[in-house]
Amino acid sequence: MASKLHQLQSKAVAASQFVAKHGCVYYKQLLEQNKQYIQNPPTVEKCSELSKQLFYTRLASIPGRYESFWKEMDAVKQLWKRKDELRVEDAGIAALFGLELYAWFCVGEIVGRGFTFTGYYV
Template structure:
């Protein structure tokens, strides 16, 4: 166990050195590549304006997303009515999707409990 801890410490030290050596260059490159998204000069007023634009743009997209949801639901209803014609591949994809949703639910429950598996805090 002590050797694993030493290994972990050395790996963390190597990663820290790598980040300190190459981090600023990566940061500058990232900003240069995305400079069209940067508001100049940065100000509180501009940040407030952008956050309001984002909020109301998302709010305006609700009808479009709602319509897409109802189309998907109609498609699922159609599939359910004609389930005799359903292929094995489609059923397998649906089963995998359901399994993935269940796995994400379980992972969310574990995270919500503070990464404990029993639900009790130790």
Template sequence: MASKLHQLQSKASQASQFVAKHGSAYYKQLLENNKQHIVEPATVEKCQELSKQLFYTRLASIPGRYEAFWKELDGVKQIWKNRKELKVEDAGLAALFGIELYAWFCVGEIAGRGFTFTGYYP
């Protein structure tokens, strides 16, 4: 166990050194590649304006997303009506998708608790 801890510390040290050496260059390159998205001058007023634009743009997109949701739901209803014609592969894919969703839910719950497991601890 102590050797694994030493290996982990060594890897963390190497990663830290790599970030210290290359982090600044990566940051500069990232800003340079995305300079078309940077608003100059960066003032509080401009940030508030952009925040409002984002909020109201998202708000305006709700009707389109609402319509898409109902179309998707109608498609699921149609599949359910014709479930006797459903292939085994499609049913297996749907089951796998459901299991994956449940697994992500469980992982999300664990992450939300700070990666702790609840239950009896002797």
């Protein structure tokens, strides 16, 4: 156990040395590549204005997303009505979608709890 702790500590030291050596260059390069997104002057007022713009823009997009949702639901209803004509590809897509839902909800919950399983005694 002590040797693993020592290995982890040495890796952490190596990583922090790498960041200390190359972090500033990476930071400047990142800012240079994305300077079109930087607002000048960088003040608290400007940040507040941008956050309000983002909030109200997202709020204004709700009706369009709501309409898209109901179009998708209508497509699912049509597929369900014609379930006798269901192809293997459509069934595969539905299975992958179900697997993705499982991953987002169940596995995400497990990861959020720090990879602990509640209710199980192992």
